[in-house]
Amino acid sequence: MNATTTTTTTATTASTREHAVTTAVPARPAVRPGAASPAALVALEVRKSLSTRSGKALAGVSVLLAPAAGVIASAASEEPLGSVTGPIGTMAMLTALVLMSLGVLSTAGEWTHRTVQTTFLLSPRRGRVLAAKAVAVALLGAAFAALSTALTAGVIALMEDGVSWDGAGRAVATAIASGAAFAVTGAGVGAALTNTPAALTGLYLVILGVLPVVRTFKPEVGSRLDPAEAVLALAQGDAIGRSVLILAGWTVVALVAGAVVTRRRAVA
Amino acid sequence: MITVSGLTKQYGDRTVVDDVSFTLEPGTVTGFLGPNGAGKSTTMRMMTGLVPATSGTALVDGRPYAELPNPGAVVGTLLDASAVHPGRTGRAHLRLMAAAAGVPASRADEVLALVGLADAARRRIGGYSLGMRQRLGIAGALLTDPPVLVFDEPANGLDPEGIRWMRDLLRGHAARGGTVLLSSHLLGEVEHTVDRLLVIGQGRIVADGSVASLLGAEGTTVRAAEPAALAAALQAAGFTVQRGDDGALVVPGADPAAVGAVAAAGGHALVDLRPVSRDLEDLFFSLTA
Numbered sequence: 001m002n003a004t005t006t007t008t009t010t011a012t013t014a015s016t017r018e019h020a021v022t023t024a025v026p027a028r029p030a031v032r033p034g035a036a037s038p039a040a041l042v043a044l045e046v047r048k049s050l051s052t053r054s055g056k057a058l059a060g061v062s063v064l065l066a067p068a069a070g071v072i073a074s075a076a077s078e079e080p081l082g083s084v085t086g087p088i089g090t091m092a093m094l095t096a097l098v099l100m101s102l103g104v105l106s107t108a109g110e111w112t113h114r115t116v117q118t119t120f121l122l123s124p125r126r127g128r129v130l131a132a133k134a135v136a137v138a139l140l141g142a143a144f145a146a147l148s149t150a151l152t153a154g155v156i157a158l159m160e161d162g163v164s165w166d167g168a169g170r171a172v173a174t175a176i177a178s179g180a181a182f183a184v185t186g187a188g189v190g191a192a193l194t195n196t197p198a199a200l201t202g203l204y205l206v207i208l209g210v211l212p213v214v215r216t217f218k219p220e221v222g223s224r225l226d227p228a229e230a231v232l233a234l235a236q237g238d239a240i241g242r243s244v245l246i247l248a249g250w251t252v253v254a255l256v257a258g259a260v261v262t263r264r265r266a267v268a
Numbered sequence: 269m270i271t272v273s274g275l276t277k278q279y280g281d282r283t284v285v286d287d288v289s290f291t292l293e294p295g296t297v298t299g300f301l302g303p304n305g306a307g308k309s310t311t312m313r314m315m316t317g318l319v320p321a322t323s324g325t326a327l328v329d330g331r332p333y334a335e336l337p338n339p340g341a342v343v344g345t346l347l348d349a350s351a352v353h354p355g356r357t358g359r360a361h362l363r364l365m366a367a368a369a370g371v372p373a374s375r376a377d378e379v380l381a382l383v384g385l386a387d388a389a390r391r392r393i394g395g396y397s398l399g400m401r402q403r404l405g406i407a408g409a410l411l412t413d414p415p416v417l418v419f420d421e422p423a424n425g426l427d428p429e430g431i432r433w434m435r436d437l438l439r440g441h442a443a444r445g446g447t448v449l450l451s452s453h454l455l456g457e458v459e460h461t462v463d464r465l466l467v468i469g470q471g472r473i474v475a476d477g478s479v480a481s482l483l484g485a486e487g488t489t490v491r492a493a494e495p496a497a498l499a500a501a502l503q504a505a506g507f508t509v510q511r512g513d514d515g516a517l518v519v520p521g522a523d524p525a526a527v528g529a530v531a532a533a534g535g536h537a538l539v540d541l542r543p544v545s546r547d548l549e550d551l552f553f554s555l556t557a
Contacts, residue, residue, distance in 0.1 A: 028413045029378075031341040032370025044367050051364065052355040114351035117318060118408065121345050122368040124317045124334035267318035268310075 045136035062098040062144040066091035067151035074159040081163045085171040089235025092175030095148045096182035099141040103186025104199045111194035137183040145179025171235040178231045181247045188254025274324035286471035299462035300451040307471040308451040340369035343416045344409030349401040354394030379407040398425030416447045423457040435461045474555040487520040491540040501534040
């Protein structure tokens with residue numbers, strides 16, 4: 001396979017032949033002998049998520065939607081705000097719902113565009129790929145949620161007087177953690193359904209449609225399942241244990257379902 | 269080396285690949301030939317771990333594809349040229365692949381130039397023609413310059429010039445000691461590219477051999493005003509003569525000029541003299557009918 005080992009009978013033709021061959025066929029590139037490291041796989045998944053227009057758009061929206069909504073709400077409202085934890089929690093929920101799509105695209109998007117073929121050809125250990133995707137969208141989700149929350153806090157600081165910043169640290173931590181949790185949940189559900197429209201419609205229908213309806217009939221059931229409500233509660237320091245459990249439950253169940261399907265599904 | 273043994277895929281009651289076995293040797297181009305739906309793609313997907321096999325094994329250098337430390341360094345695969353994100357540029361697509369396969373990002377530009385897509389590198393793949401996507405897929409398979417190439421219908425969408433280019437590429441790869449498996453449902457596409465043919469029909473290998481052995485030796489068909497006299501003269505000159513349809517004589521392994529010389533020497537009047545080669549198409553239908 002080495003292009004430069006061509007043997008010829010005379011020295012003069014050898015040099016011309018070698019030159020011709022190496023021009024036409026470059027020497028073999030340096031190839032990593034083993035599998036990609038976990039860090040390299042995570043970095044690759046981060047790049048993939050941000051290399052498409054939809055990924056870039058979602059990243060932008062996730063960062064800017066909450067502060068933009070904050071500006072509008074603040075300008076429209078005459079009421080004094082009281083505590084920042086409520087608004088930061090609401091904006092964290094909004095941002096997390098956007099970041100869920102980023103997670104869905106990282107897994108289901110690969111099946112929908114069939115790029116999963118290339119991904120698994122180059123990294124056949126599918127469990128490692130899904131783990132890398134989960135870590136990648138968790139990092140992206142946390143980072144974008146942190147940026148978004150910082151901007152939202154800035155908006156509140158600039159536009160509102162006399163608000164209480166008590167508990168703001170916990171609210172910010174909730175925003176960052178829920179950004180990561182929702183993104184990973186999206187990745188897990190996307191991997192389980194292997195279809196972008198199905199995963200997006202299913203998730204938003206359940207979280208924004210089914211659970212609010214359930215809550216009107218059976219509030220105690222709704223509040224034990226609803227991840228959006230858990231974000232609001234956690235940001236304000238209510239029902240901390242239960243809220244953490246709800247968010248962790250969604251994340252783990254989605255990831256396990258995604259892992260089961262990812263491991264078995266044929267790439268046809 | 270690739271060793272496939274007893275590879276079988278069943279979907280419910282339907283057997284799409286049935287006990288397929290073959291070995292691919294370095295330095296050869298093997299044509300994997302069969303009609304659409306014969307099981308070519310499924311076999312290739314089982315070989316590369318994308319589709320789990322119902323039974324049987326496919327080993328690359330002695331291990332299943334998925335257990336190779338870095339499979340992209342060993343096997344360059346082109347299965348479905350449309351399996352790309354249309355929103356990425358050709359260059360972005362290959363740079364991501366380069367990172368996954370563990371080659372420098374600069375390889376992306378090298379292979380783009382190699383397949384003639386340097387000018388389209390910064391355009392979104394969504395705007396590529398089918399032939400350009402096929403070239404992009406080939407570029408991806410060549411990123412690591414792997415010893416083994418597995419191409420499923422690579423000629424799809426390529427123009428005649430592109431098919432010739434691909435033929436030279438694959439022949440050159442085999443000449444450097446590489447192993448190539450190339451599938452096609454069109455016989456003409458592979459006939460001049462491959463050393464060996466694996467013919468698959470309804471999931472089973474129906475023929476496996478060199479192109480020459482499967483197509484039979486070439487020869488000459490000749491018609492004379494007096495066939496019996498010419499046949500005797502040819503046999504006297506040491507040729508084997510077979511009676512063909514309606515009085516034609518078939519002389520396997522003979523050059524038309526040699527047959528013509530015998531006829532001229534004996535003063536035989538000829539009606540028709542031409543080379544015969546058993547058509548790949550005929551072979552195919554006789555095997556898969």
